[in-house]
Amino acid sequence: xxxxxxxxxxxxxxxxxxxxxxxxxxxxxxxxxxxxxxxxxxxxxxxxxxxxxxxxxxxxxxxxxxxxxxxxxxxxxxxxxxxxxxxxxxxxxxxxxxxxxxxxxxxxxxxxxxxxxxxxxxxxxxxxxxxxxxxxxxxxxxxxxxxxxxxxxxxxxxxxxxxxxxxxxxxxxxxxxxxxxxxxxxxxxxxxxxxxxxxxxxxxxx
Amino acid sequence: xxxxxxxxxxxxxxxxxxxxxxxxxxxxxxxxxxxxxxxxxxxxxxxxxxxxxxxxxxxxxxxxxxxxxxxxxxxxxxxxxxxxxxxxxxxxxxxxxxxxxxxxxxxxxxxxxxxxxxxxxxxxxxxxxxxxxxxxxxxxxxxxxxxxxxxxxxxxxxxxxxxxxxxxxxxxxxxxxxxxxxxxxxxxxxxxxxxxxxxxxxxxxx
DNA sequence: CGATAGATTGAGAGTTTTCAACCGATGTGG
DNA sequence: CCACATCGGTTGAAAACTCTCAATCTATCG
Numbered sequence: 105x106x107x108x109x110x111x112x113x114x115x116x117x118x119x120x121x122x123x124x125x126x127x128x129x130x131x132x133x134x135x136x137x138x139x140x141x142x143x144x145x146x147x148x149x150x151x152x153x154x155x156x157x158x159x160x161x162x163x164x165x166x167x168x169x170x171x172x173x174x175x176x177x178x179x180x181x182x183x184x185x186x187x188x189x190x191x192x193x194x195x196x197x198x199x200x201x202x203x204x205x206x207x208x209x210x211x212x213x214x215x216x217x218x219x220x221x222x223x224x225x226x227x228x229x230x231x232x233x234x235x236x237x238x239x240x241x242x243x244x245x246x247x248x249x250x251x252x253x254x255x256x257x258x259x260x261x262x263x264x265x266x267x268x269x270x271x272x273x274x275x276x277x278x279x280x281x282x283x284x285x286x287x288x289x290x291x292x293x294x295x296x297x298x299x300x301x302x303x304x305x306x307x308x309x310x
Numbered sequence: 311x312x313x314x315x316x317x318x319x320x321x322x323x324x325x326x327x328x329x330x331x332x333x334x335x336x337x338x339x340x341x342x343x344x345x346x347x348x349x350x351x352x353x354x355x356x357x358x359x360x361x362x363x364x365x366x367x368x369x370x371x372x373x374x375x376x377x378x379x380x381x382x383x384x385x386x387x388x389x390x391x392x393x394x395x396x397x398x399x400x401x402x403x404x405x406x407x408x409x410x411x412x413x414x415x416x417x418x419x420x421x422x423x424x425x426x427x428x429x430x431x432x433x434x435x436x437x438x439x440x441x442x443x444x445x446x447x448x449x450x451x452x453x454x455x456x457x458x459x460x461x462x463x464x465x466x467x468x469x470x471x472x473x474x475x476x477x478x479x480x481x482x483x484x485x486x487x488x489x490x491x492x493x494x495x496x497x498x499x500x501x502x503x504x505x506x507x508x509x510x511x512x513x514x515x516x
Numbered sequence: 517c518g519a520t521a522g523a524t525t526g527a528g529a530g531t532t533t534t535c536a537a538c539c540g541a542t543g544t545g546g
Numbered sequence: 547c548c549a550c551a552t553c554g555g556t557t558g559a560a561a562a563c564t565c566t567c568a569a570t571c572t573a574t575c576g
Contacts, residue, residue, distance in 0.1 A: 226433050235361050238533095292554065478525085497572090
């Protein structure tokens, strides 16, 4: 049972809201007032550090939920949620969400499962930063982002913020990968020729 | 309501197990069979990468729970849990845990709160790796580890694995901090003279 | 007291960022 | 539909940061 399956039957009750590409749904340090379920579109979660460096923490597509972490932690948001495309979503107020949790016991369990998986993913990213060269992190980032959302034209900057490096390092990596015939550039976009080959690369290949 | 408060009243029912310092409670890739609540002692969660680099992900002290992430994600463990001191804990089997969850509705809610907070902490560590020099990360790591567990003699290696750098970088940082009068070395141990001062340091101070 | 594990230090190498200049794609208004 | 402004991408060189490696030192424990 996924998060969305558990929620789906209730969604008819809630308002649909839309935001244009580039608009911010919520900002770090705000108190959470709602939960958002994406009906269609794409949203990124970005943290901006004191020195202004931006880190791309998570990406949310169709049927994914955002804002739940803060509500369930009883904390303010720790990052900014920004639309990467025009996006439609169902908005559920905190009190409506709490009513749903009481009405439906499986809902909390499936949200917890999702958070527990996100925690693994996040902790393994820390390990990757310890272990993998920036080139290799770019490779893994494009495999993740481009395979999951093939129609999105990811900018070098977005990939860099996801891989935790600079846009120049992303450019240099993509140039090398094209020479290796593992990707194909098309204007600002690109496509993956060989996901297996990309995932078999190691630190030594660069 | 914390995780431990919600569990505490049930603990009398469970076996107490002890492990010596250095012993492993569980390893990455194993299927979770139990939940562990620390009665007394200290446990670290470490991930070892393909290339053998170790990352210190979380530390668990008295009244803290471990093994819950994997059980709730329906996943195998993603890291190794190792005793940093002789440690006593209550061991709860997966099926006993599931019974507890059914018996006590507040339990899952408090575990979820804890996971949601851990996710923030982990994601902000990724941001720190993007933004902060290794010296500054060492500073923040020693403030966290030493203030939370003052009696533990943390090795340079453990601090390095927590801060995501090398033991040499930890040594160099500690030497500088002692010259700045912010810490005091005592044999292999050290103590913090001025937590405020340490936390006010920036990338530019090194 | 000796053995061992951990800490320190310096020099050199490697990786990644920074900065600057230039190039090319995209899309908008005339 | 073209011209052009703008935004994003590319490239190279230099600087900065951190690690690696090796030698030496020191604390701790049996």
